[in-house]
Amino acid sequence: QKEVEQNSGPLSVPEGAIASLNCTYSDRGSQSFFWYRQYSGKSPELIMSIYSNGDKEDGRFTAQLNKASQYVSLLIRDSQPSDSATYLCAVKINDAGKSTFGDGTTLTVKP
Amino acid sequence: EPEVTQTPSHQVTQMGQEVILRCVPISNHLYFYWYRQILGQKVEFLVSFYNNEISEKSEIFDDQFSVERPDGSNFTLKIRSTKLEDSAMYFCASISQVNYGYTFGSGTRLTVV
Numbered sequence: 001q002k003e004v005e006q007n008s009g010p011l012s013v014p015e016g017a018i019a020s021l022n023c024t025y026s027d028r029g030s031q032s033f034f035w036y037r038q039y040s041g042k043s044p045e046l047i048m049s050i051y052s053n054g055d056k057e058d059g060r061f062t063a064q065l066n067k068a069s070q071y072v073s074l075l076i077r078d079s080q081p082s083d084s085a086t087y088l089c090a091v092k093i094n095d096a097g098k099s100t101f102g103d104g105t106t107l108t109v110k111p
Numbered sequence: 112e113p114e115v116t117q118t119p120s121h122q123v124t125q126m127g128q129e130v131i132l133r134c135v136p137i138s139n140h141l142y143f144y145w146y147r148q149i150l151g152q153k154v155e156f157l158v159s160f161y162n163n164e165i166s167e168k169s170e171i172f173d174d175q176f177s178v179e180r181p182d183g184s185n186f187t188l189k190i191r192s193t194k195l196e197d198s199a200m201y202f203c204a205s206i207s208q209v210n211y212g213y214t215f216g217s218g219t220r221l222t223v224v
Contacts, residue, residue, distance in 0.1 A: 034212040043202050044154060046212040088154065090212075097142050097209045098167050101154040 001026050006089050006102035015111050019076040023089030023102055026070070032092035033065055033072045034099065037085045044088055048074060079109040113137040117203050117216035124193050124223055132188045132219045134203030142206045143186045144213065145178065147171070147199040154202070160186065161209075193223045 007022040021035075032051055036044035048063040050056045050072065056063045062075040072091075076083055086106045090099040116135040124130050136143050145157040158168045158178055165178065177189045186205075190197055200220050204213035 032210045032212075036212075043200075043215040043218045044213070046214070049212045051210070090154075092210060097144070097159045097161070097206070098156050098169075099213065100156070103153045 002102070003027065003100045004089055004091050004102040006087075006105045008105070010106040010108060012108045012110060013079050015079060015081060015109055017079050017109075019079045019083065019107055019109070021074040021076075021087050021089075021105050021107070023072045023074075024070055025072070025089075025091045025100075027091070027093055028067075028070065029093050030067075030070075030091045033063070034090040034092075035061075035063060035072075035074045036088040036090060036101075037083075038088055038104065039085045076107075079107075081109045081111050084108050113214070115203055115205055115214050115216035117201075117219050119219060120217065121220045122222070124221070126195060126223055127192050130190050130193055130221060132190075132201050132203075132221070134186045134188070134216055135184050136186055136203065136205035137207075137214060138184070140205035140207045140214075142166075142209055143180070144204040144206075145188045146202045146204060146215075148202065148218075149199045157188070157201075190221075193221075195223050197221060198223045 013019045035048040038044045050063040050065045060077045064073045086104040088104045089102040118133045143160040148154045159166045175191045200218045203216040
């Protein structure tokens, strides 16, 4: 079983729609959860951090965490073509500092 | 906005040669990392560095790899004898608190021929 698993893509949504990206993780000791956006040929860029169960909203982005189900998701509302990228889920265990990344889900937003 | 700076952006080297990848983390950050990403694959942890010593390293980070913080600003990754399979994007990252998300540098594309 992969340590961090993301729903297989690619994911395509029309402009203005909601994009839903999902991630599961295997280690129940995981405490910090992140979503990064990575444009092709570029470095990952942090877009959301979440540490406790529930929802966290930042602009058009909402991260959801359910530790009991070992599940974290990212919703992108009013998707724009500029949101087209690969979205990486990353998980940290305790205070080790190291993050484990999923394979990523590629999102395409069609005008 | 503060940035993590990496140089060079692209390096081509012959197999067996030594390479040094350089990073300047954000000035008030305390934790430093190297990750790599082989083309089309996931981002993989190499090493973490805190308080002038390695705090954790992966299986990838074998004796051919080393890290150093030679002064108060630079953070380097050295590969002593490069192999074809070392070809990848290498990202430096830093954070101020250990549970925070990373600020990544723009990366160094290493091509071993």
